[in-house]
Amino acid sequence: MPDRAAATAFVPGHVTGLFTVDRREAPAETGSRGAGLTLEAGVEVTCQPADRTTITLDGAPTSVESVSRVLDALGVEATVEVSTDLPIGRGFGLSGGMALGTALAANEAAGLAHTMNELVSVAHVADVEAGTGLGDVVAQARGGIVIRESPGAPPHGALDGIPGGGRVEYLALGELSTPDVLTEHPDVLTRAGTAALERLQERPTRSQFMQSARQFTADVGLATARVESILAAVEETGGVGSMAMLGETVFGFGTALSDAGYEPQVTRVDPAGARIE
Protein backbone atom coordinates (compact mmCIF):
# COMPACT_ATOMS: atom_id res chain seq x y z
CA MET A 1 0.00 0.00 0.00
CA PRO A 2 1.86 3.09 -1.19
CA ASP A 3 -0.03 5.39 1.20
CA ARG A 4 1.52 3.46 4.09
CA ALA A 5 5.07 3.87 2.81
CA ALA A 6 7.68 5.18 5.22
CA ALA A 7 9.96 8.15 4.52
CA THR A 8 12.99 9.45 6.38
CA ALA A 9 14.30 13.00 6.65
CA PHE A 10 17.54 14.35 8.11
CA VAL A 11 17.68 17.76 9.76
CA PRO A 12 20.96 19.30 10.94
CA GLY A 13 21.37 20.46 14.51
CA HIS A 14 21.52 24.25 14.95
CA VAL A 15 23.56 26.20 17.47
CA THR A 16 22.48 29.82 17.75
CA GLY A 17 25.32 32.16 18.67
CA LEU A 18 23.35 35.41 18.90
CA PHE A 19 19.68 36.21 18.61
CA THR A 20 16.81 38.63 19.03
CA VAL A 21 13.23 37.96 20.09
CA ASP A 22 10.77 39.33 17.52
CA ARG A 23 7.21 38.51 18.52
CA ARG A 24 4.39 39.39 16.13
CA GLU A 25 0.68 38.57 16.18
CA ALA A 26 1.05 35.78 13.61
CA PRO A 27 3.32 32.84 14.53
CA ALA A 28 4.59 32.65 10.92
CA GLU A 29 5.87 36.24 11.28
CA THR A 30 7.18 35.70 14.80
CA GLY A 31 10.80 34.65 15.02
CA SER A 32 14.30 35.78 15.65
CA ARG A 33 17.10 37.61 13.92
CA GLY A 34 20.63 36.44 14.56
CA ALA A 35 23.14 33.86 13.40
CA GLY A 36 24.06 30.25 14.03
CA LEU A 37 25.76 27.12 12.80
CA THR A 38 23.91 24.14 11.33
CA LEU A 39 25.68 20.87 12.09
CA GLU A 40 26.22 17.51 10.42
CA ALA A 41 25.19 16.05 13.77
CA GLY A 42 21.42 16.26 13.76
CA VAL A 43 18.13 14.47 13.91
CA GLU A 44 16.69 11.74 11.73
CA VAL A 45 12.90 11.38 11.54
CA THR A 46 11.04 8.47 9.94
CA CYS A 47 7.29 8.79 9.40
CA GLN A 48 4.85 6.10 8.39
CA PRO A 49 1.15 6.90 8.13
CA ALA A 50 -0.81 4.96 10.78
CA ASP A 51 -4.26 4.83 12.33
CA ARG A 52 -3.00 6.58 15.45
CA THR A 53 0.03 8.79 16.02
CA THR A 54 2.86 7.48 18.19
CA ILE A 55 6.25 9.13 18.68
CA THR A 56 9.44 7.42 19.81
CA LEU A 57 12.81 9.03 20.54
CA ASP A 58 15.75 6.65 20.13
CA GLY A 59 13.24 3.83 20.59
CA ALA A 60 11.46 5.08 23.73
CA PRO A 61 7.87 6.37 23.60
CA THR A 62 7.69 10.12 24.13
CA SER A 63 5.62 13.20 23.27
CA VAL A 64 6.99 16.20 21.43
CA GLU A 65 4.59 19.11 21.12
CA SER A 66 6.22 20.59 18.01
CA VAL A 67 5.94 17.21 16.25
CA SER A 68 2.28 16.72 17.20
CA ARG A 69 1.48 20.22 16.00
CA VAL A 70 3.11 19.51 12.61
CA LEU A 71 1.11 16.31 12.15
CA ASP A 72 -2.12 18.12 13.12
CA ALA A 73 -1.40 20.92 10.66
CA LEU A 74 -0.75 18.42 7.86
CA GLY A 75 -3.75 16.25 8.80
CA VAL A 76 -1.62 13.13 9.16
CA GLU A 77 -1.60 10.37 11.80
CA ALA A 78 1.71 8.57 11.74
CA THR A 79 4.26 6.43 13.50
CA VAL A 80 7.13 8.87 14.07
CA GLU A 81 10.57 7.50 14.93
CA VAL A 82 13.13 10.09 15.94
CA SER A 83 16.82 9.42 16.49
CA THR A 84 19.63 11.84 17.18
CA ASP A 85 23.32 11.89 17.99
CA LEU A 86 22.94 15.23 19.80
CA PRO A 87 21.90 15.73 23.45
CA ILE A 88 18.33 16.96 24.01
CA GLY A 89 17.65 20.32 25.65
CA ARG A 90 21.17 21.69 25.38
CA GLY A 91 20.80 24.30 22.67
CA PHE A 92 20.98 22.26 19.47
CA GLY A 93 17.54 23.20 18.11
CA LEU A 94 16.20 19.66 18.32
CA SER A 95 12.52 20.64 18.83
CA GLY A 96 12.67 22.56 15.59
CA GLY A 97 14.65 19.79 13.95
CA MET A 98 12.09 17.16 14.95
CA ALA A 99 9.26 19.40 13.70
CA LEU A 100 10.93 20.03 10.34
CA GLY A 101 11.97 16.39 9.92
CA THR A 102 8.39 15.31 10.65
CA ALA A 103 7.03 17.80 8.13
CA LEU A 104 9.37 16.58 5.38
CA ALA A 105 8.99 12.88 6.11
CA ALA A 106 5.19 12.99 6.58
CA ASN A 107 4.75 14.98 3.36
CA GLU A 108 6.79 12.39 1.49
CA ALA A 109 5.26 9.30 3.11
CA ALA A 110 1.67 10.50 2.77
CA GLY A 111 2.15 11.94 -0.73
CA LEU A 112 0.97 15.42 0.29
CA ALA A 113 2.70 17.52 -2.39
CA HIS A 114 3.66 20.49 -0.23
CA THR A 115 6.65 22.61 -1.24
CA MET A 116 9.76 23.12 0.90
CA ASN A 117 8.65 26.64 1.86
CA GLU A 118 5.23 25.37 2.95
CA LEU A 119 6.78 22.61 5.09
CA VAL A 120 9.29 25.02 6.64
CA SER A 121 6.42 27.35 7.52
CA VAL A 122 4.38 24.53 9.12
CA ALA A 123 7.39 23.45 11.22
CA HIS A 124 8.34 27.02 12.19
CA VAL A 125 4.79 27.79 13.34
CA ALA A 126 4.68 24.52 15.32
CA ASP A 127 8.00 25.34 17.06
CA VAL A 128 6.88 28.90 17.85
CA GLU A 129 3.47 27.78 19.15
CA ALA A 130 5.04 25.04 21.27
CA GLY A 131 7.31 27.72 22.75
CA THR A 132 10.43 25.71 21.94
CA GLY A 133 12.12 27.78 19.23
CA LEU A 134 12.08 31.00 17.25
CA GLY A 135 14.76 30.69 14.58
CA ASP A 136 16.03 27.13 14.41
CA VAL A 137 13.70 25.77 11.72
CA VAL A 138 14.45 28.36 9.03
CA ALA A 139 18.20 27.96 9.60
CA GLN A 140 18.01 24.16 9.61
CA ALA A 141 16.12 24.21 6.31
CA ARG A 142 18.91 26.23 4.66
CA GLY A 143 22.09 24.67 6.08
CA GLY A 144 25.54 26.25 6.39
CA ILE A 145 26.30 29.23 8.63
CA VAL A 146 23.01 31.10 8.61
CA ILE A 147 22.32 34.79 9.18
CA ARG A 148 18.67 35.46 9.99
CA GLU A 149 18.20 38.97 8.59
CA SER A 150 14.52 39.23 9.39
CA PRO A 151 12.28 37.00 11.50
CA GLY A 152 9.70 34.41 10.52
CA ALA A 153 8.96 31.62 8.09
CA PRO A 154 8.92 31.99 4.28
CA PRO A 155 7.95 34.32 2.73
CA HIS A 156 8.33 36.62 5.78
CA GLY A 157 11.81 35.85 7.02
CA ALA A 158 14.94 36.65 5.02
CA LEU A 159 18.16 34.68 5.29
CA ASP A 160 21.74 35.07 4.18
CA GLY A 161 24.78 32.88 4.74
CA ILE A 162 28.43 33.16 5.64
CA PRO A 163 30.36 31.13 3.04
CA GLY A 164 32.31 28.10 4.17
CA GLY A 165 32.07 25.70 7.02
CA GLY A 166 34.51 23.31 8.61
CA ARG A 167 35.08 21.48 11.84
CA VAL A 168 33.06 22.38 14.94
CA GLU A 169 33.80 21.27 18.50
CA TYR A 170 31.32 21.32 21.37
CA LEU A 171 30.98 20.39 25.03
CA ALA A 172 27.39 19.81 26.15
CA LEU A 173 27.47 20.21 29.93
CA GLY A 174 23.84 20.30 30.90
CA GLU A 175 20.39 21.68 30.40
CA LEU A 176 19.55 25.30 31.10
CA SER A 177 16.14 26.16 32.47
CA THR A 178 14.50 28.93 30.49
CA PRO A 179 16.08 32.08 31.93
CA ASP A 180 13.85 34.81 33.32
CA VAL A 181 15.41 37.30 30.96
CA LEU A 182 13.96 35.44 27.96
CA THR A 183 10.37 35.61 29.17
CA GLU A 184 10.44 38.77 31.24
CA HIS A 185 12.97 41.01 29.52
CA PRO A 186 13.26 39.90 25.89
CA ASP A 187 14.12 43.50 25.02
CA VAL A 188 17.46 43.08 26.81
CA LEU A 189 18.31 40.10 24.61
CA THR A 190 17.05 41.85 21.51
CA ARG A 191 19.19 44.91 22.16
CA ALA A 192 22.33 42.80 22.60
CA GLY A 193 21.38 40.57 19.65
CA THR A 194 20.79 43.51 17.33
CA ALA A 195 24.18 44.99 18.20
CA ALA A 196 25.95 41.65 17.74
CA LEU A 197 24.19 41.06 14.40
CA GLU A 198 25.17 44.51 13.16
CA ARG A 199 28.81 43.83 13.99
CA LEU A 200 28.59 40.53 12.11
CA GLN A 201 26.96 42.10 9.07
CA GLU A 202 29.77 44.66 8.90
CA ARG A 203 32.23 41.79 8.46
CA PRO A 204 30.38 38.53 7.72
CA THR A 205 33.14 35.97 8.27
CA ARG A 206 33.43 32.82 10.39
CA SER A 207 35.89 34.58 12.67
CA GLN A 208 33.57 37.53 13.24
CA PHE A 209 30.66 35.14 13.86
CA MET A 210 32.57 33.73 16.83
CA GLN A 211 33.54 37.21 18.06
CA SER A 212 29.95 38.46 17.80
CA ALA A 213 28.59 35.36 19.52
CA ARG A 214 31.17 35.69 22.31
CA GLN A 215 30.30 39.35 22.83
CA PHE A 216 26.58 38.47 22.89
CA THR A 217 27.24 35.80 25.51
CA ALA A 218 29.06 38.37 27.65
CA ASP A 219 26.36 41.03 27.16
CA VAL A 220 23.38 38.86 28.13
CA GLY A 221 25.01 37.23 31.14
CA LEU A 222 23.48 33.79 30.65
CA ALA A 223 26.71 31.80 30.93
CA THR A 224 27.02 29.53 33.96
CA ALA A 225 30.24 29.43 35.97
CA ARG A 226 31.26 26.22 34.18
CA VAL A 227 30.71 27.83 30.79
CA GLU A 228 32.61 30.98 31.80
CA SER A 229 35.55 28.93 32.99
CA ILE A 230 35.79 27.02 29.69
CA LEU A 231 35.45 30.19 27.61
CA ALA A 232 38.27 31.76 29.64
CA ALA A 233 40.50 28.70 29.17
CA VAL A 234 39.87 28.74 25.42
CA GLU A 235 40.76 32.43 25.26
CA GLU A 236 44.02 31.79 27.09
CA THR A 237 45.12 29.59 24.18
CA GLY A 238 44.23 32.36 21.70
CA GLY A 239 41.00 30.73 20.58
CA VAL A 240 37.37 31.82 20.75
CA GLY A 241 34.50 29.76 22.08
CA SER A 242 30.94 30.79 22.78
CA MET A 243 27.77 29.47 24.39
CA ALA A 244 24.91 27.78 22.58
CA MET A 245 21.71 29.80 22.93
CA LEU A 246 20.12 28.22 24.96
CA GLY A 247 21.87 25.32 26.63
CA GLU A 248 24.81 24.83 28.94
CA THR A 249 26.93 24.08 25.88
CA VAL A 250 30.19 25.59 24.66
CA PHE A 251 31.18 25.48 20.97
CA GLY A 252 33.96 26.69 18.71
CA PHE A 253 35.46 26.22 15.26
CA GLY A 254 38.40 23.97 14.41
CA THR A 255 40.28 22.81 17.48
CA ALA A 256 39.32 25.74 19.73
CA LEU A 257 38.22 23.51 22.64
CA SER A 258 40.70 20.66 22.28
CA ASP A 259 43.57 23.17 22.07
CA ALA A 260 42.56 24.23 25.58
CA GLY A 261 42.82 20.65 26.84
CA TYR A 262 39.15 19.63 26.69
CA GLU A 263 37.84 16.47 25.02
CA PRO A 264 34.96 17.84 22.99
CA GLN A 265 32.50 16.18 20.65
CA VAL A 266 33.40 16.89 17.03
CA THR A 267 31.12 17.59 14.08
CA ARG A 268 31.17 19.84 11.01
CA VAL A 269 29.04 22.62 9.56
CA ASP A 270 26.31 20.97 7.47
CA PRO A 271 26.39 22.37 3.93
CA ALA A 272 23.01 21.10 2.79
CA GLY A 273 20.16 21.78 5.18
CA ALA A 274 17.16 19.55 5.86
CA ARG A 275 16.49 16.87 3.27
CA ILE A 276 14.64 13.65 2.48
CA GLU A 277 17.06 10.72 2.71
Place this chain on the structure above:
Amino acid sequence: MPDRAAATAFVPGHVTGLFTVDRREAPAETGSRGAGLTLEAGVEVTCQPADRTTITLDGAPTSVESVSRVLDALGVEATVEVSTDLPIGRGFGLSGGMALGTALAANEAAGLAHTMNELVSVAHVADVEAGTGLGDVVAQARGGIVIRESPGAPPHGALDGIPGGGRVEYLALGELSTPDVLTEHPDVLTRAGTAALERLQERPTRSQFMQSARQFTADVGLATARVESILAAVEETGGVGSMAMLGETVFGFGTALSDAGYEPQVTRVDPAGARIE
Protein backbone atom coordinates in the same frame (compact mmCIF):
# COMPACT_ATOMS: atom_id res chain seq x y z
CA MET B 1 51.50 34.42 2.45
CA PRO B 2 47.89 33.95 3.53
CA ASP B 3 46.59 36.39 0.87
CA ARG B 4 47.86 34.00 -1.80
CA ALA B 5 46.06 30.97 -0.36
CA ALA B 6 43.96 28.86 -2.71
CA ALA B 7 40.33 27.95 -2.14
CA THR B 8 38.04 25.50 -3.94
CA ALA B 9 34.29 25.62 -4.43
CA PHE B 10 31.87 23.04 -5.81
CA VAL B 11 28.77 24.08 -7.73
CA PRO B 12 26.14 21.53 -8.83
CA GLY B 13 25.13 21.31 -12.47
CA HIS B 14 21.61 22.58 -13.21
CA VAL B 15 19.16 21.23 -15.78
CA THR B 16 16.27 23.58 -16.43
CA GLY B 17 13.06 21.78 -17.39
CA LEU B 18 10.85 24.83 -17.99
CA PHE B 19 11.51 28.53 -17.96
CA THR B 20 10.43 32.07 -18.74
CA VAL B 21 12.49 35.03 -19.94
CA ASP B 22 12.05 38.02 -17.64
CA ARG B 23 14.23 40.91 -18.76
CA ARG B 24 14.38 44.02 -16.60
CA GLU B 25 16.55 47.12 -16.79
CA ALA B 26 18.84 45.94 -14.00
CA PRO B 27 20.73 42.65 -14.54
CA ALA B 28 20.21 41.72 -10.87
CA GLU B 29 16.44 41.88 -11.45
CA THR B 30 16.62 40.15 -14.83
CA GLY B 31 16.21 36.42 -14.76
CA SER B 32 13.84 33.58 -15.28
CA ARG B 33 10.97 31.84 -13.55
CA GLY B 34 10.70 28.09 -13.90
CA ALA B 35 12.05 24.90 -12.39
CA GLY B 36 15.05 22.62 -12.66
CA LEU B 37 17.21 19.96 -11.08
CA THR B 38 20.57 20.64 -9.48
CA LEU B 39 22.95 17.70 -9.86
CA GLU B 40 25.75 16.06 -7.88
CA ALA B 41 27.67 16.16 -11.15
CA GLY B 42 28.92 19.72 -11.38
CA VAL B 43 31.86 22.06 -11.54
CA GLU B 44 34.81 22.53 -9.22
CA VAL B 45 36.60 25.88 -9.22
CA THR B 46 39.90 26.61 -7.49
CA CYS B 47 41.03 30.24 -7.20
CA GLN B 48 44.40 31.53 -6.09
CA PRO B 49 45.08 35.27 -6.11
CA ALA B 50 47.77 36.10 -8.70
CA ASP B 51 49.32 39.11 -10.44
CA ARG B 52 47.39 38.38 -13.62
CA THR B 53 44.23 36.35 -14.19
CA THR B 54 44.45 33.07 -16.08
CA ILE B 55 41.65 30.52 -16.52
CA THR B 56 42.04 26.83 -17.31
CA LEU B 57 39.31 24.27 -17.99
CA ASP B 58 40.33 20.70 -17.20
CA GLY B 59 43.93 21.90 -17.58
CA ALA B 60 43.63 23.75 -20.90
CA PRO B 61 43.82 27.58 -21.08
CA THR B 62 40.47 29.13 -21.93
CA SER B 63 38.42 32.27 -21.47
CA VAL B 64 35.01 32.31 -19.80
CA GLU B 65 33.25 35.67 -19.88
CA SER B 66 31.08 34.99 -16.81
CA VAL B 67 34.20 34.11 -14.80
CA SER B 68 36.13 37.21 -15.91
CA ARG B 69 33.14 39.38 -15.04
CA VAL B 70 32.96 37.90 -11.52
CA LEU B 71 36.65 38.56 -10.91
CA ASP B 72 36.31 42.13 -12.21
CA ALA B 73 33.30 42.74 -9.96
CA LEU B 74 35.21 41.42 -6.93
CA GLY B 75 38.40 43.29 -7.85
CA VAL B 76 40.48 40.11 -7.82
CA GLU B 77 43.16 38.82 -10.20
CA ALA B 78 43.54 35.07 -9.83
CA THR B 79 44.62 31.77 -11.24
CA VAL B 80 41.29 30.02 -11.85
CA GLU B 81 41.27 26.25 -12.39
CA VAL B 82 37.94 24.80 -13.48
CA SER B 83 37.17 21.10 -13.76
CA THR B 84 33.88 19.39 -14.51
CA ASP B 85 32.45 15.92 -15.11
CA LEU B 86 29.64 17.41 -17.22
CA PRO B 87 29.78 18.26 -20.94
CA ILE B 88 30.06 21.96 -21.81
CA GLY B 89 27.32 23.74 -23.76
CA ARG B 90 24.69 21.07 -23.40
CA GLY B 91 22.28 22.60 -20.95
CA PHE B 92 23.90 21.94 -17.56
CA GLY B 93 24.29 25.57 -16.50
CA LEU B 94 28.08 25.44 -16.48
CA SER B 95 28.62 29.15 -17.28
CA GLY B 96 26.62 30.01 -14.21
CA GLY B 97 28.32 27.26 -12.23
CA MET B 98 31.79 28.55 -13.14
CA ALA B 99 30.74 32.10 -12.24
CA LEU B 100 29.33 31.09 -8.86
CA GLY B 101 32.27 28.78 -8.11
CA THR B 102 34.68 31.60 -8.93
CA ALA B 103 32.77 34.02 -6.70
CA LEU B 104 32.83 31.62 -3.73
CA ALA B 105 36.45 30.51 -4.19
CA ALA B 106 37.81 34.01 -4.86
CA ASN B 107 35.96 35.44 -1.85
CA GLU B 108 37.48 32.74 0.33
CA ALA B 109 41.00 32.83 -1.10
CA ALA B 110 41.26 36.63 -1.07
CA GLY B 111 39.55 37.02 2.32
CA LEU B 112 36.88 39.37 0.94
CA ALA B 113 34.12 38.80 3.54
CA HIS B 114 31.12 38.86 1.20
CA THR B 115 27.97 36.99 2.21
CA MET B 116 26.41 34.16 0.20
CA ASN B 117 23.67 36.44 -1.13
CA GLU B 118 26.22 39.02 -2.30
CA LEU B 119 28.27 36.35 -4.10
CA VAL B 120 25.17 34.83 -5.70
CA SER B 121 24.19 38.28 -6.93
CA VAL B 122 27.65 38.95 -8.40
CA ALA B 123 27.61 35.60 -10.23
CA HIS B 124 24.02 36.00 -11.44
CA VAL B 125 24.75 39.46 -12.86
CA ALA B 126 27.90 38.15 -14.56
CA ASP B 127 25.97 35.26 -16.16
CA VAL B 128 23.17 37.58 -17.32
CA GLU B 129 25.58 40.19 -18.72
CA ALA B 130 27.62 37.50 -20.50
CA GLY B 131 24.35 36.31 -22.08
CA THR B 132 24.94 32.74 -20.92
CA GLY B 133 22.24 32.20 -18.30
CA LEU B 134 19.19 33.64 -16.60
CA GLY B 135 18.29 31.29 -13.77
CA ASP B 136 21.05 28.77 -13.23
CA VAL B 137 23.05 30.63 -10.57
CA VAL B 138 20.23 31.15 -8.07
CA ALA B 139 19.18 27.50 -8.39
CA GLN B 140 22.75 26.24 -8.09
CA ALA B 141 23.25 28.25 -4.92
CA ARG B 142 20.21 26.61 -3.30
CA GLY B 143 20.49 22.97 -4.41
CA GLY B 144 17.73 20.37 -4.66
CA ILE B 145 14.82 20.62 -7.07
CA VAL B 146 14.36 24.36 -7.39
CA ILE B 147 11.28 26.37 -8.32
CA ARG B 148 12.12 29.91 -9.38
CA GLU B 149 8.99 31.80 -8.32
CA SER B 150 10.23 35.22 -9.34
CA PRO B 151 13.28 36.25 -11.38
CA GLY B 152 16.60 37.72 -10.34
CA ALA B 153 19.31 37.54 -7.72
CA PRO B 154 18.75 38.02 -3.97
CA PRO B 155 16.90 39.94 -2.67
CA HIS B 156 14.80 40.24 -5.88
CA GLY B 157 14.24 36.62 -6.85
CA ALA B 158 12.20 34.22 -4.75
CA LEU B 159 12.78 30.49 -4.67
CA ASP B 160 10.97 27.43 -3.41
CA GLY B 161 11.83 23.75 -3.63
CA ILE B 162 10.20 20.41 -4.32
CA PRO B 163 11.19 18.08 -1.46
CA GLY B 164 13.27 15.04 -2.23
CA GLY B 165 15.74 14.11 -4.89
CA GLY B 166 17.07 10.81 -6.10
CA ARG B 167 18.74 9.30 -9.13
CA VAL B 168 18.85 11.24 -12.41
CA GLU B 169 19.81 9.84 -15.81
CA TYR B 170 20.86 11.90 -18.82
CA LEU B 171 22.05 11.55 -22.39
CA ALA B 172 24.03 14.54 -23.68
CA LEU B 173 23.85 14.30 -27.46
CA GLY B 174 25.24 17.59 -28.64
CA GLU B 175 25.27 21.34 -28.45
CA LEU B 176 22.31 23.42 -29.50
CA SER B 177 22.92 26.77 -31.15
CA THR B 178 20.88 29.51 -29.51
CA PRO B 179 17.44 29.13 -31.09
CA ASP B 180 15.87 32.13 -32.83
CA VAL B 181 12.83 31.85 -30.58
CA LEU B 182 14.95 32.71 -27.54
CA THR B 183 16.27 35.98 -28.95
CA GLU B 184 13.43 36.97 -31.28
CA HIS B 185 10.29 35.64 -29.59
CA PRO B 186 11.02 35.23 -25.86
CA ASP B 187 7.30 35.91 -25.27
CA VAL B 188 6.50 32.52 -26.82
CA LEU B 189 8.79 30.78 -24.33
CA THR B 190 7.52 32.87 -21.47
CA ARG B 191 3.89 32.01 -22.25
CA ALA B 192 4.64 28.28 -22.34
CA GLY B 193 6.91 28.54 -19.28
CA THR B 194 4.30 30.41 -17.25
CA ALA B 195 1.66 27.78 -18.05
CA ALA B 196 4.03 24.91 -17.20
CA LEU B 197 5.07 26.60 -13.94
CA GLU B 198 1.44 27.11 -12.92
CA ARG B 199 0.70 23.42 -13.46
CA LEU B 200 3.73 22.54 -11.36
CA GLN B 201 2.74 24.91 -8.57
CA GLU B 202 -0.72 23.29 -8.44
CA ARG B 203 0.95 19.98 -7.62
CA PRO B 204 4.61 20.50 -6.74
CA THR B 205 5.95 16.92 -6.92
CA ARG B 206 8.84 15.28 -8.74
CA SER B 207 6.40 13.49 -11.02
CA GLN B 208 4.61 16.71 -11.96
CA PHE B 209 7.97 18.42 -12.54
CA MET B 210 8.71 15.87 -15.27
CA GLN B 211 5.20 16.21 -16.73
CA SER B 212 5.42 20.01 -16.78
CA ALA B 213 8.89 19.94 -18.31
CA ARG B 214 7.75 17.44 -20.97
CA GLN B 215 4.74 19.61 -21.84
CA PHE B 216 7.00 22.69 -22.04
CA THR B 217 9.35 20.85 -24.39
CA ALA B 218 6.41 19.97 -26.64
CA ASP B 219 4.98 23.50 -26.50
CA VAL B 220 8.17 25.34 -27.47
CA GLY B 221 9.22 22.95 -30.23
CA LEU B 222 12.95 23.11 -29.54
CA ALA B 223 13.56 19.35 -29.47
CA THR B 224 15.69 17.94 -32.28
CA ALA B 225 14.64 14.76 -34.09
CA ARG B 226 17.10 12.75 -31.98
CA VAL B 227 15.64 14.16 -28.77
CA GLU B 228 12.05 13.54 -29.94
CA SER B 229 12.88 9.94 -30.76
CA ILE B 230 14.35 9.27 -27.32
CA LEU B 231 11.44 10.97 -25.54
CA ALA B 232 9.02 8.80 -27.53
CA ALA B 233 10.95 5.62 -26.69
CA VAL B 234 10.95 6.53 -22.98
CA GLU B 235 7.20 7.14 -23.10
CA GLU B 236 6.62 3.75 -24.69
CA THR B 237 8.06 2.12 -21.54
CA GLY B 238 5.72 4.21 -19.35
CA GLY B 239 8.42 6.65 -18.27
CA VAL B 240 8.83 10.38 -18.73
CA GLY B 241 11.92 12.14 -20.04
CA SER B 242 12.38 15.75 -21.03
CA MET B 243 14.90 18.02 -22.70
CA ALA B 244 17.47 20.17 -20.92
CA MET B 245 16.88 23.86 -21.61
CA LEU B 246 19.04 24.54 -23.59
CA GLY B 247 21.14 21.68 -24.91
CA GLU B 248 20.58 18.60 -27.00
CA THR B 249 20.27 16.63 -23.78
CA VAL B 250 17.55 14.29 -22.50
CA PHE B 251 17.07 13.66 -18.78
CA GLY B 252 14.75 11.75 -16.48
CA PHE B 253 14.41 10.46 -12.90
CA GLY B 254 15.28 6.98 -11.71
CA THR B 255 15.81 4.55 -14.56
CA ALA B 256 13.61 6.35 -17.12
CA LEU B 257 16.25 6.28 -19.88
CA SER B 258 17.89 2.93 -19.16
CA ASP B 259 14.46 1.27 -18.98
CA ALA B 260 14.06 2.30 -22.62
CA GLY B 261 17.32 0.60 -23.57
CA TYR B 262 19.67 3.60 -23.53
CA GLU B 263 23.00 3.72 -21.68
CA PRO B 264 22.76 7.07 -19.93
CA GLN B 265 25.09 8.91 -17.61
CA VAL B 266 23.90 8.67 -14.00
CA THR B 267 23.97 11.28 -11.25
CA ARG B 268 21.69 12.35 -8.39
CA VAL B 269 19.89 15.49 -7.30
CA ASP B 270 22.34 17.56 -5.24
CA PRO B 271 20.83 18.32 -1.82
CA ALA B 272 23.24 21.05 -0.78
CA GLY B 273 23.86 23.72 -3.38
CA ALA B 274 27.12 25.57 -4.02
CA ARG B 275 29.70 25.38 -1.28
CA ILE B 276 33.32 25.90 -0.31
CA GLU B 277 35.09 22.54 -0.16
